Every structure is written in structure tokens, then in C-alpha cells.
Amino acid sequence: MAFTPRTCTSYDWISRLGHWVLAALMIAMLAFGIYLDEAVPPGPERGALMGLHKSVGVAVLLLGGLRVAWRLLQGFLPEAGHAPSWQAALAKAVHYVLLAGIVVMPLSGLIGSYFGGRATSVFGLFSLPAGPKIEWLGDLAYGIHGAGAMVLIGAILLHVAGALKHHFIDRDTTLLRMVGKA
Numbered sequence: 001m002a003f004t005p006r007t008c009t010s011y012d013w014i015s016r017l018g019h020w021v022l023a024a025l026m027i028a029m030l031a032f033g034i035y036l037d038e039a040v041p042p043g044p045e046r047g048a049l050m051g052l053h054k055s056v057g058v059a060v061l062l063l064g065g066l067r068v069a070w071r072l073l074q075g076f077l078p079e080a081g082h083a084p085s086w087q088a089a090l091a092k093a094v095h096y097v098l099l100a101g102i103v104v105m106p107l108s109g110l111i112g113s114y115f116g117g118r119a120t121s122v123f124g125l126f127s128l129p130a131g132p133k134i135e136w137l138g139d140l141a142y143g144i145h146g147a148g149a150m151v152l153i154g155a156i157l158l159h160v161a162g163a164l165k166h167h168f169i170d171r172d173t174t175l176l177r178m179v180g181k182a
């Protein structure tokens, strides 16, 4: 797909809202998933929390799908600063990893549940059906879910470090234009 750089200097409000809402949801869901995995023993409490994890995850897939489509259709803004070209290339690659993570994380969770033979209730409003139990496919999807989380956390750390570097060291408008102040 061709990405046409736009000429305006700030991200539009839909992009800014989408960025910050999905950023908060993704960081919260990563923390939630790790908490569930590490600290909640099997039992009714884990079942309830897992239900919430899955429900919010489905909401992330719907909202995130729109947010990612919007970005791919609109293209990215050209660089705001004058960082060395390897840093610009790294930042761009990280943006693609982040966009992919917004879709791959909930989708792999859903596919894992589907082939694990478990239905996914969404806030008790409706349910996505259980599929045939195919253990290796369920395990593969959960493997992607777990490994994807680690890749995404690394990408977010790099991304935030880059944003802070642009703001406090380069003193350019990279961060400001994502909060509508450029």
C-alpha cells in the first residue's frame, strides 16, 4: 500500500484520540494479561478476571481495527525533527509493529479461545462461539499471544524512549503534535 505523507503539521483529532485511547487500552491489557498469568491462581476469581480480559480485548479489536485502518488510509505525518536516518527508520518500523500489535494481540487471544473450544462472552452482551477443539492451533495462537506481548512491550519501551528523546533532547514538535499543541 502506498503511504502518502500529509503536509499538515499536527495529527488530526481523530488520530490523536485514537492514539491515546488505544495506547491506554493496550498498556492496561498487557499489564492485566501479565497479572492474570503470573499472580491469579485457577479458580472463580481467575475465571471472572479472564472474562473481563477477553471482553475488553474484543472491544480493543473493534476500536483498534478502526484506528489502524484510519492510519493506513491517512498515512503517517513526515518526520517532525531532524533525527539521523537510522532513527527515523527505526521509529517507522516500531510504528508498524505497534499497529500490528493492536490487531494481532486480540485476534490471537480470540483464535486461541476458539480452537481451545471455549466461547468468548463479551461483557455478557453476546458471545462469540466456541470452535472445534484443535489443541495445536489453540496452543500456537496462545504462543503468539504470549510472544507478541513481549515484542510489543519492547516496541512500546523504544517508542516512549523515542518520544521523550524528541521532546527533551531534540526539543522538536514530535510529542506536541500528538497532543494537538504543535
Ligand code: HEM
Residues within 6 Å of the ligand: 025, 026, 029, 030, 031, 032, 033, 034, 036, 037, 053, 054, 055, 056, 057, 058, 060, 105, 106, 107, 108, 109, 110, 112, 113, 120, 142, 145, 146, 147, 149
Ligand atoms: C489488547 C488485547 C490483548 C492484550 C494486550 C492481551 C495481553 C495478554 C497478556 C500479556 C497475557 C499474558 C501472557 C501470556 O499468556 O503468556 C495474556 C493472556 C491471555 N489472554 Fe490476552 N490479551 C488481549 C486480548 C485477549 C483476548 C481478546 C482474548 C480472548 C478472547 C485473550 C485471552 C487470553 C488468555 C486465555 C490468556 C491466558 C493464556 C494462557 O494461560 O496461556 N486475550 N493476554
Ligand code: HEM
Residues within 6 Å of the ligand: 015, 019, 022, 023, 024, 026, 027, 071, 076, 077, 079, 080, 095, 096, 098, 099, 101, 102, 156, 159, 160, 163, 174, 175, 176, 177, 178
Ligand atoms: C505513554 C506512551 C506513549 C507516548 C508518550 C507516545 C507518543 C507518541 C508520539 C509523540 C507519536 C508521534 C510520532 C510522530 O509524529 O512521528 C506517536 C505515534 C504513534 N504511536 Fe505512540 N505513544 C505512546 C504509546 C503508544 C502505544 C501503547 C501504542 C500502540 C500500542 C502507540 C502507537 C503509536 C503509533 C502506531 C504511532 C504512529 C502514528 C499513529 O498511528 O498514531 N503509542 N506516539
